[in-house]
Amino acid sequence: MKTNNTIHSTQLFFIIFQTQVGVGVLSLPTSLYSGAGADGWITLILTGAIIQGVIYILYLLSNRFPSSTLYEFAPKIVGKYIAFVLSLLYIAFAISTAVIVLELFETTVKTWVLFRTPMLAILLLLTLTGTYLAVGKLKVMGRFYQIVSILIVPLVIMAAYTLKDADLRYILPIGENGFGTILKATQKGIVSMLGFEVILFVYPYVQDKGKAALKSASLANLAVTSLYAFLTFTTYVFFSPKQLEMIPEPIVYMLKGVSFIIVDRVDLLFLSIWIISVMTSYASYLYIGGIGIQYLTKRKKTTGPIIIVAIVSLILSTFTHDRYTIETLSSYHANASYFFALGIPILLWIISVITKKKEGAA
């Protein structure tokens, strides 16, 4: 144990959960629909199962080096130089994820809520709060994530309320497009479920490692999968097929038509809660990038590196802001993330198993 900055396995659950739930949830139903049609929600469940497998491998990898993060154990597996490049790549990946999150956040807030507010003010909203949170060490992050997770409950209630106008016939017949299409569309699902790779960077700080940690990670994945599948399902039974092709953020759109006696715009309530989920995943990536820089520059504190990551991502995110460019950018980012969340960790694990490298044994 390097510091006394440790987290409980419950907090591990919330860290993974909140990192996974983020900016992608709004566009998820539409992107799944374009891949698998009305069976998109089944795709999501399948995606959850695939990710469960990946999480198990990430766990095996982390458990071989229970007191080091990816930045620290990579040199032991692949040697100093390759590890250096890998670390740089991971920092770049964390920064680009932060940039994508900022951009998607900005465009969504701009189109739905704050039409006239300057771009920088919206970006600063996320950057300042996110940086403040990430600087506050893992323990603070874990606790904060735990508290704000209660907000998922009203989110689910709001979505469930729209089921009164649901038409089940929109998702029938189940499996219309065949299993192949459903399987193929999982790649669209994986992108919005990303965030589980955070386990590689927080594992050394978990108090009760081993089975308890794996359990937390798996439960987090289960929670995210069911939340996403539920939200996707509600939009699929609410909108007629052609609408789903033209509405980029169906969940918010669906709630726009709902009004209670006092609250007229439920979509704004939803977005306010969503912003918190975006902020938490943004903070997680700042943290991942930050500790990478900290390790490479051999600093003692993470504060400086995290602020650097925040500033770099803020500057990069001010460049482009039209919906279609961001869509292209995020599809590049999605392709890259397969390597960072799936490819590289699995490769590292295989190498470490073959060369029998383990903490203490090396």
Add this chain to the structure above:
Amino acid sequence: MNLKIAHYILVICCTLTLTSCWDQELLKNSKIVYGAGFDYESNNMIRTTFVVRNLGVPVSQGGVYSNRVVSVVGPSSRETRLQMDRLISKQLSASKNQLLLLGEEVAKQNIDHMLDILFRDPKSPLDARIAVVEGRALDIFNLDHIGDTLIVEFTTDLIKGAENKTEATKMTVEKAFRYSLDEGQDYALPYISYNEEASSPEFNGLALFHETTYTGTTLPPSDAKLLLLMNNESSNKTSIVEFLDNDPNNEFLTNTVTINVRNDSVEKDYSIKNNLLEKVTINLELRGNIEEYPQNNLKEKSQLTDIADDLSKRLTVRANEILNKLQEANCDFLGIGRDLNAYHHKAWNAKRWEKEYKEIKLEAKVKVDIDETGIIK
């Protein structure tokens, strides 16, 4: 100490950015639109009418609510909206609009073109009621008020009343968006006309739509009720009045019976051959109480059964007439296409359905059961 100051600065910065100074919309600076209407002028021009509420002296201080009806002509809804801004002092805000009326002529065009402005704008009211008007929407709004009630509230309440009595479905802008793009399901909007005798607008049944356009066919309220019952929508305020097969010379003033529907259940039977839909049978079962029957006292159970049987026959005939009307108008109100897609997927073909719907056999069978006779026999 330094850390503390840094904290304070951070807090101040946060609060500065958190207050959304740029996007405030104060009520006192805006004029609120309560009702909107579209009409077709010649040469692809449309007329937009807004009913704007004057908020002068508050009612608590002896003021009266009043409307201002503004109407302009332009090539698109957004363009007329911009023109409107030049005619109205203060910022115009349509986000609280509760009623949208479409003139008959404009409804026969593609209504999505007019509603695009509502679908696209994040501040638009998707839960506003939408209805079709006989003649022009402008003429209804120009009535300004009926008795003490302002025209928008009056018309909205008419529609809501019809919804309560199962004479109209609840159609909001959002629902219109949903069904107008749905190839397997059509819809109907409430039809409002002007009643000369009462000099007020009147709910006059349903205007049948096919995809995005009004078919020109309307169903009177009594038929609308039966159609909605066939679509499994009911409330316990549904009353059906029907003539009975009485001797025309029996010197009764009234020859009708009225039943109040307590329960209804619908089953659709699909007969499919070689992956082609041949016939749909709609079995409607109604369970109700007698609300009015002046011709005779109902001492025997057999009398009730007789009335029920007679009603079943007559309602079956009427239901079949309604189905014929639907097919002629090519309005798949009952969502048979959607059912086909969902439950008999092999028989479904979206392109073919457009023509197929008119040619399939639609048959209704209504069965009435009567339980109670009110507080007299």
